[in-house]
Amino acid sequence: MWASASFVGVLIIIxxxxxxxxxxxxxxxxxxxxxxxxxxxSHFVTTELKVLANDDATASKIVSEIQKAFAESDIxxxxxxxxxxxERQQHILRSVVDMEKAVEELASTLDLDQENIFHVVQKKSLxxxxxxxxxxxxxxxxxxASETIxxxxxxxxxxxxxxxxxxxxxxxxARSTRFPPxxxxxxxxxxxHPRPDTMQVVWNxxxxxxxxxxxxxxxxxxxxxxxxKSQWLHLLDFEFQAREIKEASEWGRHFxxxxxxxxxxxxxxxxxxxxxxxxxSTINLALYIVPCDKAPIIIYDNEGRKNPLSxxxxxxxxxxxxxxxxxxxxxxxxxxxxxxxxVGQVMGAFVSHLRELLGITKKDxxxxxxxxxxxxxxxRRWEVDALLRIRTLEQVTSAERTxxxxxxxxxxxxxIVINDEVGASIxxxxxxxxxxxxxxxxxxxxxxxxxxxxxxRAFTHPSLLALLYFPDDQKYAIYIPLFLPIMFPVVLxxxxxxxxxxxxxxxxxxxx
Amino acid sequence: xxxxxxxxxxxxVRYWLIHTDFWHTLSNRVEIxxxxxxWKRLIEGVYLYDQNINPxxxxxxxxxxxxLVIFHYLLKHVPYSLPFIFSAMDLLTAxxxxxxxxxxxxxxxxxxxxxxxxxxxxxxxxxxxESQLKETSEYVLSVYLFNPYSILNCVGMTTTVLQNMLLAAxxxxxxxxxxxxxxxxxxxxxxxxxxxVLLIVPTAMILAEVNKGCNKCSYIKTLLAFVLSWSFVxxxxxxxxxxxxxxxxxxxxxxxxxxxxxxxIGLFWxxxxxxxxxxxxxxxxxxxxxxxxxxxxxxxxxxKKEPILLVTVLLALSTVFRSYPCVGDVGFYMAFIPMWxxxxxxxxxxxxxxxxxxxxxxxxxxxxxxxxxSGSANANFFFGVTLSFATAQIFLITDLLFAYIKREYTxxxxxxxxxxxxxxxxxxx
Numbered sequence: 001m002w003a004s005a006s007f008v009g010v011l012i013i014i015x016x017x018x019x020x021x022x023x024x025x026x027x028x029x030x031x032x033x034x035x036x037x038x039x040x041x042s043h044f045v046t047t048e049l050k051v052l053a054n055d056d057a058t059a060s061k062i063v064s065e066i067q068k069a070f071a072e073s074d075i076x077x078x079x080x081x082x083x084x085x086x087e088r089q090q091h092i093l094r095s096v097v098d099m100e101k102a103v104e105e106l107a108s109t110l111d112l113d114q115e116n117i118f119h120v121v122q123k124k125s126l127x128x129x130x131x132x133x134x135x136x137x138x139x140x141x142x143x144x145a146s147e148t149i150x151x152x153x154x155x156x157x158x159x160x161x162x163x164x165x166x167x168x169x170x171x172x173x174a175r176s177t178r179f180p181p182x183x184x185x186x187x188x189x190x191x192x193h194p195r196p197d198t199m200q201v202v203w204n205x206x207x208x209x210x211x212x213x214x215x216x217x218x219x220x221x222x223x224x225x226x227x228x229k230s231q232w233l234h235l236l237d238f239e240f241q242a243r244e245i246k247e248a249s250e251w252g253r254h255f256x257x258x259x260x261x262x263x264x265x266x267x268x269x270x271x272x273x274x275x276x277x278x279x280x281s282t283i284n285l286a287l288y289i290v291p292c293d294k295a296p297i298i299i300y301d302n303e304g305r306k307n308p309l310s311x312x313x314x315x316x317x318x319x320x321x322x323x324x325x326x327x328x329x330x331x332x333x334x335x336x337x338x339x340x341x342x343v344g345q346v347m348g349a350f351v352s353h354l355r356e357l358l359g360i361t362k363k364d365x366x367x368x369x370x371x372x373x374x375x376x377x378x379x380r381r382w383e384v385d386a387l388l389r390i391r392t393l394e395q396v397t398s399a400e401r402t403x404x405x406x407x408x409x410x411x412x413x414x415x416i417v418i419n420d421e422v423g424a425s426i427x428x429x430x431x432x433x434x435x436x437x438x439x440x441x442x443x444x445x446x447x448x449x450x451x452x453x454x455x456x457r458a459f460t461h462p463s464l465l466a467l468l469y470f471p472d473d474q475k476y477a478i479y480i481p482l483f484l485p486i487m488f489p490v491v492l493x494x495x496x497x498x499x500x501x502x503x504x505x506x507x508x509x510x511x512x
Numbered sequence: 513x514x515x516x517x518x519x520x521x522x523x524x525v526r527y528w529l530i531h532t533d534f535w536h537t538l539s540n541r542v543e544i545x546x547x548x549x550x551w552k553r554l555i556e557g558v559y560l561y562d563q564n565i566n567p568x569x570x571x572x573x574x575x576x577x578x579x580l581v582i583f584h585y586l587l588k589h590v591p592y593s594l595p596f597i598f599s600a601m602d603l604l605t606a607x608x609x610x611x612x613x614x615x616x617x618x619x620x621x622x623x624x625x626x627x628x629x630x631x632x633x634x635x636x637x638x639x640x641x642e643s644q645l646k647e648t649s650e651y652v653l654s655v656y657l658f659n660p661y662s663i664l665n666c667v668g669m670t671t672t673v674l675q676n677m678l679l680a681a682x683x684x685x686x687x688x689x690x691x692x693x694x695x696x697x698x699x700x701x702x703x704x705x706x707x708x709v710l711l712i713v714p715t716a717m718i719l720a721e722v723n724k725g726c727n728k729c730s731y732i733k734t735l736l737a738f739v740l741s742w743s744f745v746x747x748x749x750x751x752x753x754x755x756x757x758x759x760x761x762x763x764x765x766x767x768x769x770x771x772x773x774x775x776x777i778g779l780f781w782x783x784x785x786x787x788x789x790x791x792x793x794x795x796x797x798x799x800x801x802x803x804x805x806x807x808x809x810x811x812x813x814x815x816k817k818e819p820i821l822l823v824t825v826l827l828a829l830s831t832v833f834r835s836y837p838c839v840g841d842v843g844f845y846m847a848f849i850p851m852w853x854x855x856x857x858x859x860x861x862x863x864x865x866x867x868x869x870x871x872x873x874x875x876x877x878x879x880x881x882x883x884x885x886s887g888s889a890n891a892n893f894f895f896g897v898t899l900s901f902a903t904a905q906i907f908l909i910t911d912l913l914f915a916y917i918k919r920e921y922t923x924x925x926x927x928x929x930x931x932x933x934x935x936x937x938x939x940x941x
Contacts, residue, residue: 003810010806015798022794467790478791482783482798 001500004493011490023475025415025467028423031430035407038400038433041167043443044075045389047158050110051082053122054090058143059083062120065146066153075163076389085122093123099372103135112136115222116385118157120149129368132156134380148368156363156371159386166394169401177317178359179281181395181452184225186282187213189350190273191230194237195291199327202340203287205230212347213285216354216377219384223391224358231274238268238288242297250329251296257324259301262314265322283357284320285350289327292337296326313349321353351377359387392445395452396436399429402455417466422458429454515610515653522606522657523599529667530595543876544668546836547772548574548705551669558584568753568762571772575671576703576763577749594669601673602666606656608680609847613652615687616820616851617645619721623817632926639923640854651850659847660873665840672840675704679711679844683823686715689722691730691737699741703749706767707830710804712738713812714826717819768800770835775894777876778837779902782895803833821916824848825909832905842905849912858915858922861907868904872897 049066053059059082070078085093089109096102102123103112110119112135119137129145130152132138138157140149154160165172179185189209193201209230217226242255265288275282290297299307299314315321323346327339356362360383363371374380379387403426410416429451436447529535538544539551547553557573560566561584567573573580586594624639631639656662666673678701685694694715701708712735720730750757766772773781780799787795807829815822827845831837856862876897882889 003814006813007806007810010801010809014801014805018797018801019794022797023791470788470790478788482795 005497008490025417027418028420030426032407034430035403038404040397040400043396044077045393045443046077048117049078049080051120052085056084061143062146069150075160076158099131103133103137118382128370131370133372136382151366152369157382162361162390163393166390167397174361177356179318179357181391182281184280186227186280188282188284189230190233190286192233192236192286192288196234198291199337199339201289208343208347212377216351219378233272236272238265254296254298256300257297266316286322287346288324292332297324311345311349315353321350323349359390388445392443392448395448396443399451399455402459403429406459415467415470416464419463422461425454425458518657519603523603526599526666527595539668542775543777543839544664545670546776546838547774548836549670549672554583558587568759574762574766577752577759581752598666598669598673601677605677605680606653608684609656610649610653612684612687613649613851631923648851648853652847655850656847659843661839661843665843670840672838675701676844679708686718691719691733695737696741699738699745703745706764707834710808710826710830714819714822767835776836777898780835828909832902855915855919858918859911861911865904865908872901
């Protein structure tokens with residue numbers, strides 16, 4: 001009797017704690033309460049605005065108008081400072097007529113290079129109500145332009161609708177187009193030359209990338225790191241299924257490609273463009289050289305309207321842009337064909353694609369406001385500021401949402417391993433969010449970036465999946481084949497043991 | 513005279529077989545050579561030690577440093593007489609087993625004298641006489657000398673030969689009442705392969721029985737002697753390895769954590785090939801508890817009057833459930849079965865067990881060949897045969913135990929199975 005009792009005893013006393021200890025899932029404790037207290041929709045950005053006018057009344061009126069307009073805005077808090085212009089400044093503005101020059105002269109008195117500070121300056125006798133250029137300065141005519149000022153601030157400078165889209169649960173059009181926030185991107189320029197035997201293309205890709213794209217992304221170096229690459233893809237052919245249309249031109253015809261056919265070109269490019277060389281996202285810019293027998297190609301949209309521009313290009317959200325370059329007729333009629341695409345036009349198209357893909361949206365026209373068109377590849381200073389604000393907000397809200405969904409997942413599924421790395425990433429993200437975007441404070445850009453990186457790393461860490469395929473019922477499938485046969489006689493003899501312990505006679509048997 | 517003939521023939525058979533071509537095949541067969549005891553790994557370890565490389569750094573060598581030093585000396589000075597040495601060790605083991613069984617017989621008779629009053633009237637003729645028991649020692653000798661498992665073990669030149677010798681010496685010492693000798697040899701055997709530590713319990717009981725006097729002091733003496741010898745042996749091994757205890761990971765650690773899953777006649781390898789990483793620790797612990805801890809207390813409690821049965825059963829159980837068994841271990845405990853000749857009439861499954869042994873021993877190498885060389889079978893076949901072999905061994909053990917209990921009952925109560933006139937059934941509790 002004692003023998004059976006000791007057998008059962010050993011099994012239970014040693015076996016149960018052993019089982020419990022050796023099959024526990026390693027989970028680091030996480031700050032669940034802090035994570036659930038995040039409110040992604042409560043974040044906002046802060047900025048500064050300086051209003052300079054010829055006299056105090058105008059300045060006060062403009063300031064009060066702007067304050068009234070942005071009072072209920074929960075997405076951006078503007079700190080407005082009003083000043084009356086000094087004699088010297090007023091003299092400069094009166095005497096200099098050319099706007100660019102005025103800005104230059106004024107730059108010595110105002111500090112236009114400080115980030116996130118915008119200046120609204122009065123300049124009499126403007127041809128429009130307001131004038132906005134490349135620098136962080138807006139000229140307005142008089143106090144009657146206050147409405148236009150507010151519209152311009154809202155739509156162009158601060159882009160509150162895009163900010164709201166960056167913060168919201170569902171992405172708006174701008175967020176669907178631009179690449180998700182990351183610390184670095186690769187930009188790859190691929191020149192696709194389907195028939196290298198029939199035509200020679202003269203194009204210095206490295207130089208083009210360095211000059212045009214390089215100068216563009218230099219301005220954005222505070223936001224992201226960029227790696228610029230270029231490659232030639234030969235013998236990559238694509239059947240456009242273009243319809244030949246006869247016309248009166250030097251070619252005598254053109255080939256019409258439907259807009260919905262173009263996305264298939266991207267598939268073809270993806271096969272060879274080597275976009276998966278690194279973990280970072282790649283912005284693909286492709287220049288497709290059309291062979292002579294298929295030239296010229298003109299893109300028609302879905303309603304059947306021709307693309308009237310001289311450069312045929314299209315952009316794909318979150319992927320990149322393609323320019324389709326057709327050689328001129330006289331080149332194709334020669335023996336030795338040589339095609340040199342116009343660098344300025346092609347790279348200009350690419351830069352405009354890049355602006356959209358990185359988050360600089362198109363500016364709608366506002367009545368009475370003049371936006372100076374872009375003369376160089378570099379983005380406008382205040383556009384970079386706006387981009388910084390958008391990215392900050394996006395990163396803070398995305399980090400909070402990521403952490404919340406991760407915490408919910410980890411709480412619900414109890415057999416996901418949380419190892420030290422993941423725990424440390426989550427803790428770091430939470431501390432950065434608390435420090436950088438706490439209650440009532442505007443979002444801090446650097447902390448937002450770090451918080452976002454930590455949250456992403458925790459969320460996509462592969463160690464979380466280590467035990468995901470062992471829900472509790474499957475664990476029993478592992479134990480039972482081995483332990484059930486052993487426990488079978490134990491369980492059967494438990495009844496007898498219990499009776500024996502309680503002192504009752506077991507059976508009428510002679511046992512030894 | 514007859515005994516000498518047996519020794520000579522057995523020795524010649526072993527010696528001759530080592531010198532044939534079969535030696536190569538046999539020393540590489542998985543049933544005979546495991547990662548713990550194979551000859552190949554031994555000479556590998558000795559060679560590394562010779563070149564002043566630590567043989568425990570890699571995964572090649574898993575013997576204790578004392579064995580390393582012994583064989584280093586032997587291989588350096590007398591490499592050509594190693595077959596002779598192995599055969600001699602085996603013959604010495606047989607002799608020690610003979611002496612052990614003689615001692616056990618004496619203990620049997622003493623025990624019987626003590627409890628003669630309990631024997632019921634009608635079972636008086638079941639009591640054993642001296643002449644009956646004398647034969648058992650002869651049978652033990654023959655079984656060990658001519659058992660194919662022991663012969664194969666010796667021909668394969670595995671270190672299990674050494675281990676069997678140490679175990680036989682320990683049991684011989686215990687049977688004759690020498691505490692120091694038996695504990696020292698048991699400590700050596702434990703140091704080589706962990707599982708003989710189970711035998712400390714029956715050894716203590718046998719020593720207490722043989723050395724009349726207070727039982728408790730005998731137990732304490734035995735335990736003390738064992739612990740001291742074991743610590744001494746561990747310390748000497750560390751001394752050989754220049755003071756580091758790292759060899760423990762490769763010897764005891766290897767036996768306990770089972771990292772090498774080479775197929776053998778045990779049950780561990782198959783389970784652990786399909787084990788998920790997360791559960792490995794649990795299952796290693798469960799298997800080792802099964803082999804080491806689980807059966808000792810219940811069996812001791814139930815059979816405290818018969819320590820020799822405990823020896824037999826614990827040897828057999830540790831062989832079946834250990835992490836790297838080989839046929840040498842099987843051959844060793846089979847030598848103890850003839851001592852229970854008087855239980856054979858009560859055993860009900862002798863035929864099945866014998867057939868199972870023969871069939872699985874023949875089928876094992878066949879499916880191995882099919883699996884590894886022909887590629888038309890797979891691991892399940894081999895494991896199935898191995899599992900049947902283990903089941904046959906377990907049937908043998910339980911049959912033996914059951915037979916013992918039946919005999920005990922019959923001695924006490926006569927051969928009629930009635931309680932108050934009504935027929936009853938015997939149950940193993």
